[in-house]
Amino acid sequence: MVLTLKRIKSLICFIVIFFFGTISLSWGLEESYWKLLKIIEKNTDEVINKKKAFIKVSVPGKSSNYHVMGWVDIYFNECPYNMIASGELRLIKEGKDTGELISVKNLPLEPIEFDNKNFTINDKFLGKKNIYKDELKPFIWLDIDGDELDELIYSSVCGNRFSTHSTIFEYDEYGGSPKLFNPTEIRDLDLSKTPQRELTSHGSAGACHNVLQTFLSINSKYVLTKFLYQEDCFNQEFELVGDKWCLKKSYNVDTTSGKYVEKNIKFFSEDKCYLKEEFLLKYKVDSKHFQ
Numbered sequence: 001m002v003l004t005l006k007r008i009k010s011l012i013c014f015i016v017i018f019f020f021g022t023i024s025l026s027w028g029l030e031e032s033y034w035k036l037l038k039i040i041e042k043n044t045d046e047v048i049n050k051k052k053a054f055i056k057v058s059v060p061g062k063s064s065n066y067h068v069m070g071w072v073d074i075y076f077n078e079c080p081y082n083m084i085a086s087g088e089l090r091l092i093k094e095g096k097d098t099g100e101l102i103s104v105k106n107l108p109l110e111p112i113e114f115d116n117k118n119f120t121i122n123d124k125f126l127g128k129k130n131i132y133k134d135e136l137k138p139f140i141w142l143d144i145d146g147d148e149l150d151e152l153i154y155s156s157v158c159g160n161r162f163s164t165h166s167t168i169f170e171y172d173e174y175g176g177s178p179k180l181f182n183p184t185e186i187r188d189l190d191l192s193k194t195p196q197r198e199l200t201s202h203g204s205a206g207a208c209h210n211v212l213q214t215f216l217s218i219n220s221k222y223v224l225t226k227f228l229y230q231e232d233c234f235n236q237e238f239e240l241v242g243d244k245w246c247l248k249k250s251y252n253v254d255t256t257s258g259k260y261v262e263k264n265i266k267f268f269s270e271d272k273c274y275l276k277e278e279f280l281l282k283y284k285v286d287s288k289h290f291q
Contacts, residue, residue, distance in 0.1 A: 030060035032137040033129045034109055037050065037069070039121060049076040049119050055085060058109070061141025062150060067092050068102060068139060076119045079158035082111035089168050091152075091180070100180045102169075106156040107138050135162065144168060145217040146195025152180060153191070160203050170221060184215055184222040208233035208253065229283055235262075238279075245279040247272035 019289040038054035040258035051074045060067035072087030085107040091100040110130045114121045133140070136157075141150040154171040159165040166189035185199045197217040204210050227238045227245070230253070237249040250266040273283060 031058070032060055032132040032140070034132075034138075035127060035129055036112070036121065036125055037127060039074075040124070041120060047075075049078070050074065051076075051119060051121075052241075053085075055089075055109075057089065057139055059091070059139040059141060059152070060137065065094050066141070067184060070101075072104070072107070076114060077116070079106070079162065081108055081157055083104075083109040083114075084157065085109055098173075098179060100178060102154060102180070104154065104156065106158045108132075108136060108155075108157045140191070142191060142194065144191070144194055144196055145220065145222065147217065147220040148196065149220060149222055153189075155189075161207075166191070168222060182221050185275050236283075241270075241273065244273040244275055246274075 035056040036053060037056055040052040051075045052071065054069070054071050056067055056069040056072075059068060068089035068091055070087060070089040072085040072089070074083055074085050076083060078084055086105045087103075089102050089104055091098045091102060093177045111131055112121065112128075136155060138155055140153050142153055143150050144153065145151065152167070152171050153166055155164055155166045156289045157164055164187070166186050168184045168186065168189075170182045172179055172181070184199070186191075186199050187203060189199070189201075190196075199215045199222065201213045201215070202210065205271045208230060210228075210230040212226075212228035213224055215222040216225045217223075223240070225240045229236050231239070233253045233255075234248075235251050235253055236247055238245045239248050239281065240246075249265065249267055251262040254261040254263050280288070
């Protein structure tokens with residue numbers, strides 16, 4: 001009798017492990033795709049390589065069926081992708097509108113056949129599922145910060161110096177409005193590494209004109225905690241201290257020898273601290289990260 005009970009328990013454990021393991025595997029292997037549902041062939045402006053279209057894009061990664069859909073402008077032969085889209089897409093769960101609207105720019109579309117002269121698309125592609133062939137998925141659910149809650153990550157191409165930019169949204173399905181909040185944009189985000197409690201994003205406006213942002217996951221929310229601002233090879237490093245941004249270090253960068261050399265280094269205590277509004281006014285900072 002005892003042996004039989006042990007066998008039953010072992011069988012139940014095996015079924016549970018197999019069932020959930022299979023589900024996790026299927027989520028990981030879920031296809032990423034987009035569909036062209038409608039297209040307006042006539043242009044109303046002077047941009048020749050642009051068409052207005054209604055599209056649907058899958059959002060893999062959860063057990064429930066999610067996708068986004070809406071009207072966008074499709075651009076052909078841009079930067080250097082064959083097809084990209086910009087517009088606003090609604091987040092849909094199991095066929096129902098969640099009420100969330102996501103603005104997209106340079107959203108990569110797996111290319112389909114089109115006429116290179118007048119940029120028309122054959123009707124045979126309407127409603128067809130176009131599977132993304134490379135590793136880049138324009139939308140995906142992923143617990144990137146390790147808090148056991150999935151974030152919605154949207155990726156665009158042809159960003160700063162033709163890099164890929166990923167925007168991470170926190171998602172509270174049962175909260176108020178908005179359900180998607182705290183957008184955090186990261187350049188060249190590596191999605192193969194999880195969890196990542198700390199993220200860095202580098203932006204460049206040319207030689208010796210750079211910014212470096214460091215985000216830290218605090219209470220299940222990415223917060224900008226460090227900011228490096230470089231202008232004409234003069235670097236200033238700031239840190240968030242309480243509710244103020246404090247200058248911690250400044251220095252000149254010399255690369256004439258082929259090496260990165262810091263010169264005229266100065267360290268600061270609390271005499272160079274600014275409230276957010278004053279800091280944003282004083283320095284050329286993207287205010288969307290300073291909440």
